Amino acid sequence: MTELLFRDDGYLRSCTARIIAADERGIRLDRTVFYPTGGGQLGDTGVLRLASGETIAIVDTVKGDMPDEVVHVPAAGAALPEPGGELIAEIDWERRHRLMRMHTCLHLLCSIVPGAVTGGQVADGRGRLDFDVPGSSLDKEALAARLNALIAEAHPVGPRWITDDELAAQPELIRTMSVKPPTGMGQVRLMEIPGVDLQPCGGTHVRNTAEIGPIAVTKIENKGRQNRRVIIAFAA
Numbered sequence: 001m002t003e004l005l006f007r008d009d010g011y012l013r014s015c016t017a018r019i020i021a022a023d024e025r026g027i028r029l030d031r032t033v034f035y036p037t038g039g040g041q042l043g044d045t046g047v048l049r050l051a052s053g054e055t056i057a058i059v060d061t062v063k064g065d066m067p068d069e070v071v072h073v074p075a076a077g078a079a080l081p082e083p084g085g086e087l088i089a090e091i092d093w094e095r096r097h098r099l100m101r102m103h104t105c106l107h108l109l110c111s112i113v114p115g116a117v118t119g120g121q122v123a124d125g126r127g128r129l130d131f132d133v134p135g136s137s138l139d140k141e142a143l144a145a146r147l148n149a150l151i152a153e154a155h156p157v158g159p160r161w162i163t164d165d166e167l168a169a170q171p172e173l174i175r176t177m178s179v180k181p182p183t184g185m186g187q188v189r190l191m192e193i194p195g196v197d198l199q200p201c202g203g204t205h206v207r208n209t210a211e212i213g214p215i216a217v218t219k220i221e222n223k224g225r226q227n228r229r230v231i232i233a234f235a236a
Protein backbone atom coordinates (compact mmCIF):
# COMPACT_ATOMS: atom_id res chain seq x y z
CA MET A 1 0.00 0.00 0.00
CA THR A 2 1.13 3.50 -0.81
CA GLU A 3 -0.16 6.53 1.09
CA LEU A 4 -1.89 8.56 -1.65
CA LEU A 5 -1.13 12.17 -0.74
CA PHE A 6 -2.64 13.53 -3.99
CA ARG A 7 -6.05 12.19 -2.94
CA ASP A 8 -6.37 14.68 -0.07
CA ASP A 9 -4.39 17.51 -1.68
CA GLY A 10 -4.01 17.66 -5.45
CA TYR A 11 -1.79 20.74 -5.09
CA LEU A 12 1.10 18.93 -3.38
CA ARG A 13 4.11 19.09 -5.69
CA SER A 14 6.58 17.01 -3.68
CA CYS A 15 6.95 14.84 -0.58
CA THR A 16 9.59 12.87 1.25
CA ALA A 17 9.15 9.10 0.98
CA ARG A 18 10.87 5.80 1.71
CA ILE A 19 11.68 3.30 -1.06
CA ILE A 20 9.70 0.09 -0.54
CA ALA A 21 10.82 -1.79 -3.64
CA ALA A 22 12.49 -1.22 -7.01
CA ASP A 23 12.38 -3.74 -9.84
CA GLU A 24 11.96 -3.92 -13.63
CA ARG A 25 8.37 -2.64 -13.36
CA GLY A 26 9.29 0.45 -11.41
CA ILE A 27 9.79 2.01 -7.99
CA ARG A 28 7.32 1.76 -5.11
CA LEU A 29 7.31 4.22 -2.23
CA ASP A 30 5.54 4.30 1.15
CA ARG A 31 3.83 7.58 0.17
CA THR A 32 3.60 9.63 -2.99
CA VAL A 33 2.30 12.74 -4.71
CA PHE A 34 2.41 10.95 -8.13
CA TYR A 35 -1.06 10.17 -9.55
CA PRO A 36 -1.16 6.78 -11.33
CA THR A 37 -2.94 6.44 -14.70
CA GLY A 38 -6.60 5.76 -13.99
CA GLY A 39 -10.14 7.03 -14.34
CA GLY A 40 -9.19 8.38 -17.75
CA GLN A 41 -6.43 10.65 -16.38
CA LEU A 42 -2.80 10.20 -17.45
CA GLY A 43 -0.21 9.25 -14.81
CA ASP A 44 2.24 11.85 -13.54
CA THR A 45 5.81 12.42 -14.67
CA GLY A 46 8.55 14.00 -12.56
CA VAL A 47 11.71 13.17 -10.68
CA LEU A 48 12.89 11.23 -7.61
CA ARG A 49 15.72 13.01 -5.76
CA LEU A 50 17.90 10.54 -3.84
CA ALA A 51 19.79 11.40 -0.65
CA SER A 52 23.03 10.88 -2.62
CA GLY A 53 22.12 13.82 -4.85
CA GLU A 54 21.35 11.57 -7.82
CA THR A 55 18.02 11.99 -9.58
CA ILE A 56 15.81 9.46 -11.35
CA ALA A 57 13.50 10.77 -14.08
CA ILE A 58 9.99 9.29 -13.81
CA VAL A 59 8.31 9.04 -17.22
CA ASP A 60 4.99 7.51 -16.14
CA THR A 61 3.07 6.40 -13.04
CA VAL A 62 0.79 3.35 -13.03
CA LYS A 63 -1.22 1.30 -10.54
CA GLY A 64 0.32 -1.84 -9.05
CA ASP A 65 -1.35 -5.17 -8.38
CA MET A 66 -2.63 -4.21 -4.93
CA PRO A 67 -5.28 -1.55 -4.19
CA ASP A 68 -3.63 1.82 -3.56
CA GLU A 69 -0.28 0.55 -4.87
CA VAL A 70 1.54 3.08 -7.06
CA VAL A 71 4.43 2.20 -9.40
CA HIS A 72 6.77 5.01 -10.50
CA VAL A 73 8.17 4.11 -13.93
CA PRO A 74 11.76 5.33 -14.42
CA ALA A 75 13.27 6.38 -17.73
CA ALA A 76 14.74 3.46 -19.71
CA GLY A 77 18.20 2.49 -18.48
CA ALA A 78 17.93 4.31 -15.15
CA ALA A 79 19.82 2.74 -12.23
CA LEU A 80 17.35 1.48 -9.61
CA PRO A 81 17.68 2.74 -6.02
CA GLU A 82 18.13 0.47 -3.00
CA PRO A 83 14.96 -0.20 -0.95
CA GLY A 84 14.89 1.41 2.48
CA GLY A 85 16.42 4.72 1.46
CA GLU A 86 14.65 8.06 1.69
CA LEU A 87 14.09 10.40 -1.23
CA ILE A 88 12.08 13.38 -2.38
CA ALA A 89 9.36 12.62 -4.94
CA GLU A 90 8.55 15.65 -7.10
CA ILE A 91 5.99 15.79 -9.91
CA ASP A 92 6.15 17.87 -13.10
CA TRP A 93 3.73 20.41 -11.64
CA GLU A 94 3.11 22.41 -14.83
CA ARG A 95 1.95 19.26 -16.63
CA ARG A 96 -0.11 18.01 -13.65
CA HIS A 97 -1.84 21.37 -13.30
CA ARG A 98 -2.85 21.22 -16.98
CA LEU A 99 -4.26 17.70 -16.35
CA MET A 100 -6.17 18.96 -13.29
CA ARG A 101 -7.64 21.86 -15.26
CA MET A 102 -8.68 19.58 -18.14
CA HIS A 103 -10.05 16.89 -15.80
CA THR A 104 -12.20 19.45 -13.95
CA CYS A 105 -13.42 20.82 -17.28
CA LEU A 106 -14.63 17.33 -18.26
CA HIS A 107 -16.84 17.36 -15.12
CA LEU A 108 -18.41 20.58 -16.41
CA LEU A 109 -18.90 18.98 -19.85
CA CYS A 110 -20.51 15.98 -18.17
CA SER A 111 -22.93 18.30 -16.35
CA ILE A 112 -24.26 19.99 -19.52
CA VAL A 113 -24.68 16.94 -21.78
CA PRO A 114 -27.59 14.64 -20.93
CA GLY A 115 -26.89 10.94 -21.37
CA ALA A 116 -24.50 8.38 -19.97
CA VAL A 117 -20.75 8.76 -20.35
CA THR A 118 -19.33 5.75 -22.17
CA GLY A 119 -15.66 6.72 -22.13
CA GLY A 120 -13.22 9.54 -21.65
CA GLN A 121 -9.62 10.62 -21.44
CA VAL A 122 -7.67 13.47 -19.84
CA ALA A 123 -4.47 14.17 -21.80
CA ASP A 124 -2.01 17.06 -21.68
CA GLY A 125 -3.80 20.11 -23.12
CA ARG A 126 -6.83 18.24 -24.40
CA GLY A 127 -9.54 15.88 -23.24
CA ARG A 128 -12.60 14.02 -24.46
CA LEU A 129 -15.79 12.41 -23.26
CA ASP A 130 -17.97 9.94 -25.15
CA PHE A 131 -21.71 10.22 -24.58
CA ASP A 132 -24.55 7.86 -25.33
CA VAL A 133 -26.81 10.46 -26.97
CA PRO A 134 -28.91 9.95 -30.09
CA GLY A 135 -28.84 12.02 -33.27
CA SER A 136 -26.81 15.15 -33.85
CA SER A 137 -28.17 17.00 -30.82
CA LEU A 138 -24.81 18.46 -29.77
CA ASP A 139 -23.57 21.79 -31.11
CA LYS A 140 -19.89 22.69 -30.84
CA GLU A 141 -20.28 26.43 -30.36
CA ALA A 142 -23.19 26.11 -27.93
CA LEU A 143 -21.29 23.60 -25.77
CA ALA A 144 -18.19 25.80 -25.74
CA ALA A 145 -20.22 28.86 -24.74
CA ARG A 146 -21.84 27.02 -21.82
CA LEU A 147 -18.54 25.56 -20.68
CA ASN A 148 -16.76 28.91 -20.76
CA ALA A 149 -19.67 30.46 -18.84
CA LEU A 150 -19.42 27.81 -16.09
CA ILE A 151 -15.64 28.34 -15.97
CA ALA A 152 -16.01 32.11 -15.66
CA GLU A 153 -18.65 31.76 -12.92
CA ALA A 154 -15.80 30.54 -10.66
CA HIS A 155 -17.56 27.60 -8.99
CA PRO A 156 -15.73 25.99 -6.06
CA VAL A 157 -14.65 22.36 -6.56
CA GLY A 158 -14.08 19.90 -3.72
CA PRO A 159 -14.23 16.31 -2.50
CA ARG A 160 -17.02 14.77 -0.44
CA TRP A 161 -16.96 11.27 1.01
CA ILE A 162 -20.01 9.00 1.26
CA THR A 163 -20.40 5.38 2.32
CA ASP A 164 -20.76 2.48 -0.13
CA ASP A 165 -24.35 2.06 1.12
CA GLU A 166 -25.20 5.72 0.44
CA LEU A 167 -23.83 5.38 -3.09
CA ALA A 168 -25.78 2.15 -3.64
CA ALA A 169 -28.94 4.06 -2.68
CA GLN A 170 -28.20 6.81 -5.24
CA PRO A 171 -27.13 4.98 -8.43
CA GLU A 172 -27.95 8.14 -10.44
CA LEU A 173 -24.69 9.63 -9.12
CA ILE A 174 -22.75 7.29 -11.39
CA ARG A 175 -22.52 8.95 -14.81
CA THR A 176 -19.71 6.90 -16.30
CA MET A 177 -20.80 3.43 -17.37
CA SER A 178 -17.32 2.29 -18.37
CA VAL A 179 -15.60 3.04 -15.04
CA LYS A 180 -17.08 1.59 -11.86
CA PRO A 181 -16.36 3.66 -8.75
CA PRO A 182 -13.96 1.98 -6.30
CA THR A 183 -16.36 0.59 -3.68
CA GLY A 184 -15.53 -2.06 -1.08
CA MET A 185 -13.32 0.20 1.04
CA GLY A 186 -16.38 1.39 3.01
CA GLN A 187 -16.21 4.94 1.62
CA VAL A 188 -16.32 6.42 -1.86
CA ARG A 189 -14.90 9.80 -2.81
CA LEU A 190 -17.24 12.10 -4.69
CA MET A 191 -16.10 15.17 -6.58
CA GLU A 192 -18.53 18.04 -6.07
CA ILE A 193 -19.07 21.30 -7.90
CA PRO A 194 -22.07 22.52 -5.84
CA GLY A 195 -25.13 22.99 -8.03
CA VAL A 196 -23.25 21.81 -11.13
CA ASP A 197 -21.85 18.28 -10.80
CA LEU A 198 -21.56 15.51 -8.20
CA GLN A 199 -20.13 12.08 -8.99
CA PRO A 200 -17.63 9.50 -7.76
CA CYS A 201 -14.12 10.39 -8.93
CA GLY A 202 -10.63 9.56 -7.70
CA GLY A 203 -8.78 11.94 -10.03
CA THR A 204 -7.14 15.29 -9.35
CA HIS A 205 -9.04 18.57 -9.78
CA VAL A 206 -8.48 22.31 -9.45
CA ARG A 207 -10.13 24.12 -6.48
CA ASN A 208 -12.17 26.50 -8.60
CA THR A 209 -13.52 26.33 -12.14
CA ALA A 210 -11.99 29.76 -12.91
CA GLU A 211 -8.57 28.08 -12.78
CA ILE A 212 -9.44 26.04 -15.90
CA GLY A 213 -9.19 29.07 -18.18
CA PRO A 214 -10.87 29.48 -21.58
CA ILE A 215 -11.49 26.31 -23.58
CA ALA A 216 -12.64 25.41 -27.09
CA VAL A 217 -14.69 22.46 -28.29
CA THR A 218 -12.44 21.35 -31.13
CA LYS A 219 -14.52 18.51 -32.51
CA ILE A 220 -17.68 16.44 -32.07
CA GLU A 221 -17.22 13.02 -33.65
CA ASN A 222 -19.83 10.47 -34.53
CA LYS A 223 -18.60 7.18 -33.06
CA GLY A 224 -21.63 5.04 -33.81
CA ARG A 225 -25.40 5.39 -33.80
CA GLN A 226 -25.73 6.70 -30.23
CA ASN A 227 -22.14 7.60 -29.42
CA ARG A 228 -20.86 11.19 -29.64
CA ARG A 229 -17.25 12.03 -28.81
CA VAL A 230 -16.75 15.62 -27.62
CA ILE A 231 -13.12 16.78 -27.80
CA ILE A 232 -12.01 19.92 -25.97
CA ALA A 233 -8.73 21.84 -25.73
CA PHE A 234 -7.39 24.92 -23.96
CA ALA A 235 -8.16 28.02 -26.02
CA ALA A 236 -5.17 29.97 -24.69
Ligand SMILES: [Zn+2]
Binds near residue numbers: 104107201204205
Ligand atom coordinates in the same frame (compact mmCIF):
# COMPACT_ATOMS: atom_id res chain seq x y z
ZN1 LIG B 1 -12.81 13.89 -11.58
